[in-house]
Amino acid sequence: MARLSAGILFHRRQGSAPEVLLVHPGGPFWARRDEGAWSIPKGEFVEAEEDAESAARREFTEETGWRYDGPLRPLGRVKQAGGKTVVAFAAVADFDTAALASNSFEMEWPPRSGRMQTFPEIDRAGWFSLDQARRLILAGQRPLLDALADAGAHDRR
Numbered sequence: 001m002a003r004l005s006a007g008i009l010f011h012r013r014q015g016s017a018p019e020v021l022l023v024h025p026g027g028p029f030w031a032r033r034d035e036g037a038w039s040i041p042k043g044e045f046v047e048a049e050e051d052a053e054s055a056a057r058r059e060f061t062e063e064t065g066w067r068y069d070g071p072l073r074p075l076g077r078v079k080q081a082g083g084k085t086v087v088a089f090a091a092v093a094d095f096d097t098a099a100l101a102s103n104s105f106e107m108e109w110p111p112r113s114g115r116m117q118t119f120p121e122i123d124r125a126g127w128f129s130l131d132q133a134r135r136l137i138l139a140g141q142r143p144l145l146d147a148l149a150d151a152g153a154h155d156r157r
Helices: 052-064 130-136 139-151
Strands: 004-014 017-025 042-044 073-079 085-092 104-108 116-120 122-129
Touching: 004 052, 004 139, 017 130, 017 139, 042 052, 052 085, 052 122, 073 139, 085 139, 116 122, 122 130, 130 139
Parallel strands: 004 085
Antiparallel strands: 004 017, 004 042, 017 122, 073 085, 104 116
């Protein structure tokens, strides 16, 4: 079965410019990567029967500690380089990135050391202009930024 994730691209207007919320993956593999490493908050479906909107909301809360109950607008699907398909939604919201509270995962680190360490699933979140976001986001998710810009969704408040 193909891997399927769902996520939300949040946007806001800061002054006259639109901004989008991106998150940076935690853990040692991503610690020194910045450009091309950020993502929309997203995660895999828990059950085959789970609908994309429910999965996107659940994953957003797990990864950030924030809850969003407002409306979501379908944004499209993208296929990432690793084969995972991401079903994305857009929404207008504003979150204080300093209040990020991600869930965590455990892995052996360093490899073959026998030591288990705990890492946050998301170690940072930030608001970025569309130009900044295009440099930071995973290449496979760039079309989501284009879809948001094309829809003019970032102009709504």
